[in-house]
Amino acid sequence: MAAQTGLIAVQGARKESGHDRWRRTVRRLPHYAFIAPYLLFFGAFSIGPILYGFYMSLFHWEILASHQPFTGLDNYKRLIDDTLFWTALKNTVYFAGLTVAIETTLALLVALAVRDRFFGRSFFQSIFYAPVTLSAAVMGVIMTQLISTGSLNYYLGPFGLGNFSFLANTTTVIPTLSLVSVWWGFGFPMLIFLAGLYNIPNDLYDAAHIDGAGTIQSFFSITLPLLRPTLLFVLVILVIAHLQVFAQNYIMTSGGPGYSSLSIVQYLYQNAWQFYDLGYASAIAVALAVLMGAFTAALFRLLGQRFEL
Amino acid sequence: MLSDSLHGTINRKELLKKAGAGAAAAAASGTLLSQAGAAHAAAAPPPTPVVSNLGKGTKTITIWDGLGGADGAIFAKMLALFVRKNPDVKIHHETLDWGVYYQKVPTSILAGSPPDFIVNDAYGLPQFAARNMLQPLDALIFGQNLLPKNDFSAGELAVGSWQNKVYGIPLWNPIIGFWMNTDLVRKAGLNPDKPPMTGPDFTEWAIRLTTDSHGRHPDQAGFDSRNIQNYGVSMGWYFHSEISNLWQSGGAITNAAHTKCLLDQPESVASLQYWTDLATKYHTHVPISNIYVPATGPLYASNRLAMVVEGSWWLNNFKTVFKSLNYPVTRLYPLPQWGSKQKAVWWTAHVMSIPAGISDQNTQVVARLIAFLSDQASWGSLESGHIPARTSHKKLPAINSNWWTGVLSREQRDFGRLEWYSPNYNQQQTYYMAAWGAALTGTSSPKAALQQATQLINRTLG
Numbered sequence: 001m002a003a004q005t006g007l008i009a010v011q012g013a014r015k016e017s018g019h020d021r022w023r024r025t026v027r028r029l030p031h032y033a034f035i036a037p038y039l040l041f042f043g044a045f046s047i048g049p050i051l052y053g054f055y056m057s058l059f060h061w062e063i064l065a066s067h068q069p070f071t072g073l074d075n076y077k078r079l080i081d082d083t084l085f086w087t088a089l090k091n092t093v094y095f096a097g098l099t100v101a102i103e104t105t106l107a108l109l110v111a112l113a114v115r116d117r118f119f120g121r122s123f124f125q126s127i128f129y130a131p132v133t134l135s136a137a138v139m140g141v142i143m144t145q146l147i148s149t150g151s152l153n154y155y156l157g158p159f160g161l162g163n164f165s166f167l168a169n170t171t172t173v174i175p176t177l178s179l180v181s182v183w184w185g186f187g188f189p190m191l192i193f194l195a196g197l198y199n200i201p202n203d204l205y206d207a208a209h210i211d212g213a214g215t216i217q218s219f220f221s222i223t224l225p226l227l228r229p230t231l232l233f234v235l236v237i238l239v240i241a242h243l244q245v246f247a248q249n250y251i252m253t254s255g256g257p258g259y260s261s262l263s264i265v266q267y268l269y270q271n272a273w274q275f276y277d278l279g280y281a282s283a284i285a286v287a288l289a290v291l292m293g294a295f296t297a298a299l300f301r302l303l304g305q306r307f308e309l
Numbered sequence: 310m311l312s313d314s315l316h317g318t319i320n321r322k323e324l325l326k327k328a329g330a331g332a333a334a335a336a337a338s339g340t341l342l343s344q345a346g347a348a349h350a351a352a353a354p355p356p357t358p359v360v361s362n363l364g365k366g367t368k369t370i371t372i373w374d375g376l377g378g379a380d381g382a383i384f385a386k387m388l389a390l391f392v393r394k395n396p397d398v399k400i401h402h403e404t405l406d407w408g409v410y411y412q413k414v415p416t417s418i419l420a421g422s423p424p425d426f427i428v429n430d431a432y433g434l435p436q437f438a439a440r441n442m443l444q445p446l447d448a449l450i451f452g453q454n455l456l457p458k459n460d461f462s463a464g465e466l467a468v469g470s471w472q473n474k475v476y477g478i479p480l481w482n483p484i485i486g487f488w489m490n491t492d493l494v495r496k497a498g499l500n501p502d503k504p505p506m507t508g509p510d511f512t513e514w515a516i517r518l519t520t521d522s523h524g525r526h527p528d529q530a531g532f533d534s535r536n537i538q539n540y541g542v543s544m545g546w547y548f549h550s551e552i553s554n555l556w557q558s559g560g561a562i563t564n565a566a567h568t569k570c571l572l573d574q575p576e577s578v579a580s581l582q583y584w585t586d587l588a589t590k591y592h593t594h595v596p597i598s599n600i601y602v603p604a605t606g607p608l609y610a611s612n613r614l615a616m617v618v619e620g621s622w623w624l625n626n627f628k629t630v631f632k633s634l635n636y637p638v639t640r641l642y643p644l645p646q647w648g649s650k651q652k653a654v655w656w657t658a659h660v661m662s663i664p665a666g667i668s669d670q671n672t673q674v675v676a677r678l679i680a681f682l683s684d685q686a687s688w689g690s691l692e693s694g695h696i697p698a699r700t701s702h703k704k705l706p707a708i709n710s711n712w713w714t715g716v717l718s719r720e721q722r723d724f725g726r727l728e729w730y731s732p733n734y735n736q737q738q739t740y741y742m743a744a745w746g747a748a749l750t751g752t753s754s755p756k757a758a759l760q761q762a763t764q765l766i767n768r769t770l771g
Contacts, residue, residue, distance in 0.1 A: 258747030
């Protein structure tokens with residue numbers, strides 16, 4: 001083993017000739033050929049628009065205007081002074097934090113519950129996943145009908161909530177949207193957690209059991225540490241998804257009451273497609289991208305290790 | 310091994326299986342939901358297709374609009390009639406959600422592939438015209454004598470104009486109305502032949518018509534506002550009611566020169582306070598949770614709501630959803646004068662326009678179509694609930710004698726008032742709607758909410 005390692009080291013130290021480099025490049029060409037189509041589309045439809053969006057944020061860019069004046073960083077300065085932007089930011093972070101926390105916890109608990117074999121397991125797995133297949137619009141309309149037309153209140157009447165308007169109260173509007181989003185989306189992280197749970201070798205639980213570990217101790221000493229890469233993946237995708245919340249607020253509350261549930265993407269949409277101020281909307285998009293990058297980096301740092309996702 | 314129960318793997322096949330089963334479950338629940346609504350579906354007429362191709366002519370024109378209710382259904386019939394009488398024309402017609410419509414029109418013009426003909430709300434016209442998205446129509450329509458210009462009142466021409474140029478021909482006029490379930494009114498001991506005409510009367514009626522689960526009214530001791538059985542009033546979309554009340558109270562969105570927002574003035578605050586009191590003090594209003602009040606329709610349909618202030622488009626409900634509540638159970642009344650100054654009733658128009666960048670040939674075909682639709686608007690109005698835009702049509706006995714356009718056309722003639730449609734209308738409306746919503750839900754005081762809106766709107770003026 002040591003000899004083998006030494007040989008590799010010697011080979012690595014040998015200076016690579018031009019011919020070797022050429023041969024290596026030729027050998028790798030098929031790899032580049034395989035990823036080229038994706039890279040092409042990724043560049044054209046993702047990187048290109050992102051860079052163009054940043055470029056637009058430096059202009060007073062109004063749709064169909066004959067002249068788009070360059071304004072430098074004015075849109076970003078406007079962002080700093082814009083109280084609605086900060087309101088939307090606060091709402092979005094609150095919504096995302098709450099939703100990610102509840103959704104992740106619930107998805108993990110349900111995944112643990114439906115992991116073991118029992119009668120009807122597949123049925124429950126399917127039922128829990130079912131809401132994910134609904135489109136945002138369908139989910140929004142169903143939930144609006146349920147919450148805003150009194151159907152839910154009918155059942156809550158005995159608890160003194162027969163006339164309580166969950167979406168018309170500044171305290172309850174975001175938690176309500178959050179719970180609706182959890183119901184709609186927790187099936188997806190549940191499935192990811194299930195896959196992660198199935199990848200944990202059973203021998204570890206057997207050994208822990210022999211050593212006298214109980215269910216809770218096994219969960220915190222085996223399940224949770226070994227699920228950390230899965231947990232990181234789930235947290236990153238959920239944080240990114242929920243920071244971009246739009247449809248629920250747009251359909252169910254229009255950002256109200258007042259601006260209590262206005263989200264960043266909704267504010268971006270308003271500026272771009274209702275006010276036709278694409279330059280400012282682009283600046284909001286850039287700010288949101290920075291925010292999502294910061295949250296993602298913080299998550300990686302918080303969970304302590306780099307994982308191959 | 311302790312047991313096999315902890316064992317398991319999830320492979321791609323299983324993942325797909327579970328996802329498939331999930332989708333099937335969702336589909337099944339969707340079926341159950343649709344079965345639950347089968348009673349309504351069975352009663353409703355077949356839906357108007359949102360995309361349709363009409364005629365077999367060689368001149369193809371594309372039409373986009375946002376007419377999704379009874380007006381959309383009758384508009385489609387009018388188009389079908391046009392291609393029957395003009396066999397050289399083929400129409401591709403798409404009805405879009407209004408939100409999508411206002412995105413697609415500008416982007417399609419930008420991309421060089423706009424529709425040939427659009428129908429939008431009048432408020433959208435200055436936004437489009439100021440950004441050079443529309444063709445002027447004076448010479449094309451009135452210059453070629455396709456339509457008589459003098460058959461449109463000054464107000465009608467104003468809603469289709471921007472900076473003294475006509476960019477849109479009004480088809481018909483949506484207008485706010487006051488609908489009332491006369492059975493519920495009688496049961497409450499009130500006389501439907503003597504409806505409320507003033508703000509205090511209206512409040513009194515709203516209180517009399519609101520009861521909790523013990524039959525108590527909001528002004529009685531022990532009234533349980535958490536368990537309301539019957540509601541007195543709902544505004545549906547509160548925009549139209551509040552703006553009418555704003556004008557009636559002597560307020561306005563901006564000053565006459567449109568350089569300063571006036572929403573923080575006492576008159577404006579008082580008008581909003583009126584509706585806020587009905588909602589949060591007396592609990593007579595259906596709970597508000599959105600820019601519209603989604604519970605309005607279901608509560609009215611289940612005989613739990615007596616008075617509704619909603620637009621002419623509400624007529625569609627009596628043809629489809631609440632057939633048993635159609636006239637004479639429901640009657641349409643003149644709008645009360647809630648404010649203390651002068652009665653005013655909000656109205657607007659659906660206007661027909663031609664986007665910029667259309668070929669000359671298609672422009673001529675669309676000009677013919679506009680003239681045809683305008684000529685047909687009177688019978689279209691009787692179906693859609695809106696008032697026809699042309700003066701001669703407004704005078705027709707059929708329009709003046711029926712239970713909806715009869716009332717509404719008199720309201721428009723005597724008290725009708727138009728908003729100021731600016732190129733930044735959407736932005737301004739977004740701000741004052743948020744303020745009104747905040748006050749009506751009790752989230753903010755009317756004064757504080759309107760002060761914030763005033764600051765934001767002032768930035769869009771001048």
